[in-house]
Amino acid sequence: MPLTRLLQTTFAVFLIAISLIPTWASAEKTIHRASEGASLAQSPQKTRQTTEPTATATGARTNAPLRAAKDRPPRRAKAHTASPRPARKTAARAANHLSAASAKGQAPAKANAVEKARKAKQGLNTNTAAASAAGSTAVAITTSFATDTARPGPLLAIKTSARMPRQETGPAYATRADAMRFADDVADRRGLDRAWVRQAIGQANLLPVVVRLMAPSPAGTPKNWRAYRGRFIDAYRINAGTAFWEVNQPWLEKAEREFGVPAEIIVGIVGVETIYGQQTGHFRVMDALTTLAFDFPASHPRATERTAYFRGELEQALSLAHRSGLDPLSLKGSYAGAMGWPQFMPSSWQQHAIDYDRDGKVDLFDSQADVIGSVANYFKAYGWERGLPTHYPVNLDTTRLDKDALLAPDILPTFSVASFTAKGGVLDFPGLGHSGLLALVELQNGADVPSYVAGTQNFYVITRYNQSSYYAMAVIELGREVKAAMNR
Ligand SMILES: [Ca+2]
Numbered sequence: 047m048p049l050t051r052l053l054q055t056t057f058a059v060f061l062i063a064i065s066l067i068p069t070w071a072s073a074e075k076t077i078h079r080a081s082e083g084a085s086l087a088q089s090p091q092k093t094r095q096t097t098e099p100t101a102t103a104t105g106a107r108t109n110a111p112l113r114a115a116k117d118r119p120p121r122r123a124k125a126h127t128a129s130p131r132p133a134r135k136t137a138a139r140a141a142n143h144l145s146a147a148s149a150k151g152q153a154p155a156k157a158n159a160v161e162k163a164r165k166a167k168q169g170l171n172t173n174t175a176a177a178s179a180a181g182s183t184a185v186a187i188t189t190s191f192a193t194d195t196a197r198p199g200p201l202l203a204i205k206t207s208a209r210m211p212r213q214e215t216g217p218a219y220a221t222r223a224d225a226m227r228f229a230d231d232v233a234d235r236r237g238l239d240r241a242w243v244r245q246a247i248g249q250a251n252l253l254p255v256v257v258r259l260m261a262p263s264p265a266g267t268p269k270n271w272r273a274y275r276g277r278f279i280d281a282y283r284i285n286a287g288t289a290f291w292e293v294n295q296p297w298l299e300k301a302e303r304e305f306g307v308p309a310e311i312i313v314g315i316v317g318v319e320t321i322y323g324q325q326t327g328h329f330r331v332m333d334a335l336t337t338l339a340f341d342f343p344a345s346h347p348r349a350t351e352r353t354a355y356f357r358g359e360l361e362q363a364l365s366l367a368h369r370s371g372l373d374p375l376s377l378k379g380s381y382a383g384a385m386g387w388p389q390f391m392p393s394s395w396q397q398h399a400i401d402y403d404r405d406g407k408v409d410l411f412d413s414q415a416d417v418i419g420s421v422a423n424y425f426k427a428y429g430w431e432r433g434l435p436t437h438y439p440v441n442l443d444t445t446r447l448d449k450d451a452l453l454a455p456d457i458l459p460t461f462s463v464a465s466f467t468a469k470g471g472v473l474d475f476p477g478l479g480h481s482g483l484l485a486l487v488e489l490q491n492g493a494d495v496p497s498y499v500a501g502t503q504n505f506y507v508i509t510r511y512n513q514s515s516y517y518a519m520a521v522i523e524l525g526r527e528v529k530a531a532m533n534r
Pocket of ligand 1: 400401402403404405406407408409413416
């Protein structure tokens, strides 16, 4: 009966083939999703992180007190535990604010491009202006940010980085003798494994876009406060700010009570930095910092100083990753290596970030409480004075004005009220009653007449976050606008 057997065999094969079709289809779908994920995440590593356990477990093992995030609750659940019970109605209102904002479509991506250009022109975020000396604070970064800096924060359901283009990358630094020498130095200095440090730096890629963004602005580029202000203070950011404030009011009040830093200043910082967690950066921190440490644009007037700074930050990033049991290459941030909602540089994270919600880890990516506490702690460390205004209105009396003298110290408060007045600064109350020192802050308006304010110590402290009076004023005014919107 060979023919019958042949027919039976053929039929059986046919049945098996039919039964496999759904499996093939399913497998194909899975593959499609995986490749889509890679595309969205911009790096194969990121795709791996979404499917594999990360270095979390290592962190838990090597740093027992610093619990890792493997048992991290779902994002939304965490949002509620992180904040001391925001009212349901408030949270819903916050979500509505953001839904309305997200309906603007491309706005976040567009804003991101503008912000990058802005930061390139206005100078680097220097929230680590402090010495980059080794921090000794125990730090745990949750692994969550390593896998999803691109994802929205707990209460901000807007994906922005999905639209980011794939980065142009140059060669890896493994072949660069200077980078490998540095790796050995860092390893020896900090007692780290040479191979581990070499691998971390060696796998970092030169990012040409980072070099371009660091290039100095063309000489003679007029500054324009009104244009600058317009980039940061608009309905979209104010709405996101009120949502952030409403949800985090208890934490903001606690921080104000404990550190003396008003809620509106913290709200202003987080808004200007990342639009409340929407733009925490999609660069691998190792790529950004290694590029800036070894290929900082030589045309920059402070190239030597900046190179030293970024080498310090690179070392801090390695230290931070090691302490947390993380793969340094998994850290994501801005093109300058700043991370999380408040865009802390690695040394700032080491020195000033705190576990404000006391869940055992410092998390500036997923804990808004930690973000708030850390920003307040940063300002206090740089000399924030409780109750002191950031600035006063000022007019200039041209009959006795010595503007050169008043502008010479730049934003460093230098003049007593008497001295300030003698040089032509005209204050009103409450400025006239100010007991500390003042700085004349000039904000240019392109071809128009500049704006002036009398900056206090607290204005100066804001510039320790980013050394720009335009930045400080944007933070102050965004905070004020959000506060006004809260009271409407
Ligand atoms: Ca925490």
